[in-house]
Amino acid sequence: MPNIRPTSPHLGIYRWRINMLQSTLHRLTGLFLCLGALLVAWGLIAAASSGAAWNAFAWFCGSLIGMILLFLWTWSLLFHLCHGIYHLLHDVGQGYGPANRDREFAPVYWKVGWGILALSVVLTVLVWILLIVRMGGGAA
Amino acid sequence: MSTYPGQDGLRTPLKVARGNGASGTGVHHWWLERVTAIALIPLSIWFLFLVGGLLHATYPEVLASIAQPVHAIFLIVLSVCLFWHGALGLQVIIEDYVHTRWLEVTLQIALRFGAVLAALASVMAVLSVWLTGTGYY
Numbered sequence: 282m283p284n285i286r287p288t289s290p291h292l293g294i295y296r297w298r299i300n301m302l303q304s305t306l307h308r309l310t311g312l313f314l315c316l317g318a319l320l321v322a323w324g325l326i327a328a329a330s331s332g333a334a335w336n337a338f339a340w341f342c343g344s345l346i347g348m349i350l351l352f353l354w355t356w357s358l359l360f361h362l363c364h365g366i367y368h369l370l371h372d373v374g375q376g377y378g379p380a381n382r383d384r385e386f387a388p389v390y391w392k393v394g395w396g397i398l399a400l401s402v403v404l405t406v407l408v409w410i411l412l413i414v415r416m417g418g419g420a421a
Numbered sequence: 422m423s424t425y426p427g428q429d430g431l432r433t434p435l436k437v438a439r440g441n442g443a444s445g446t447g448v449h450h451w452w453l454e455r456v457t458a459i460a461l462i463p464l465s466i467w468f469l470f471l472v473g474g475l476l477h478a479t480y481p482e483v484l485a486s487i488a489q490p491v492h493a494i495f496l497i498v499l500s501v502c503l504f505w506h507g508a509l510g511l512q513v514i515i516e517d518y519v520h521t522r523w524l525e526v527t528l529q530i531a532l533r534f535g536a537v538l539a540a541l542a543s544v545m546a547v548l549s550v551w552l553t554g555t556g557y558y
Contacts (some may be wrong), residue, residue, distance in 0.1 A: 286520075312514060315507040322504075322543045325496065328487055329546035332480040355469075362465060365458055372455060408469065416476055 298383070299394040306398070307364050310357035317354040355408055360401035367397055450509060457506035464499045471495075484550055493551035500543035508536035 295301070327338040341347045371377045376390060441447045471492065475483060486492055511532050519525040 322539045325546040
């Protein structure tokens with residue numbers, strides 16, 4: 282039976298702030314990383330099981346869908362990591378508060394927000410360039 | 422009306438003394454989320470390097486890498502922190518978006534079972550590779 286209680290106002294009534302993007306991305310990447318955690322568990326269990334089990338795991342990671350997922354997991358991890366460190370700074374009170382979230386009052390806050398997103402993308406590309414170089418430039 | 426130290430607004434002195442807030446569980450969840458997050462900062466960076474070093478590694482090379490004591494210990498700590506932090510996050514997502522009570526409780530219980538199972542299985546896998554050098558056999 283659905284719970285009939287007042288719900289939050291529709292999102293459309295709020296003025297756009299970068300917190301919305303940061304918060305949404307942090308939660309979505311966190312959700313996606315939980316699936317990635319299961320991949321880590323699969324890898325460890327496969328390694329402990331047998332060579333065949335490990336080969337099945339390695340085959341999945343090397344497949345096209347596996348590579349796409351690994352790329353997305355790399356970015357998700359790096360964004361969640363970068364923004365998570367920023368979040369910890371907010372937790373100890375650095376740059377925290379409603380005024381800091383307003384573009385007119387605190388343009389730096391917005392720039393840092395976009396900067397962290399850009400940093401996570403740059404780091405992801407860097408990691409994958411290093412990986413491809415390490416593989417001798419061969420086909421991924 | 423008299424007031425008590427630490428009292429503000431309409432909270433009763435008992436409510437203030439318990440310090441559990443609206444959630445009923447105080448700041449326990451908040452702290453665990455932060456502590457596991459701090460632990461995961463170095464662990465996840467280390468893990469990226471570990472995985473990068475194991476590209477195209479053969480099965481015996483993978484076993485040898487996991488069986489290195491430092492790698493094994495970090496992998497065990499990583500597994501525990503990872504599933505704990507993930508479960509804490511998923512718990513909040515379920516609380517926020519699942520408003521059908523029976524489904525919410527079912528998902529919360531399933532989440533805890535799943536997280537503990539995955540963490541234990543990962544730790545057991547690392548231990549078995551570390552202690553036997555060859556996995557479960």
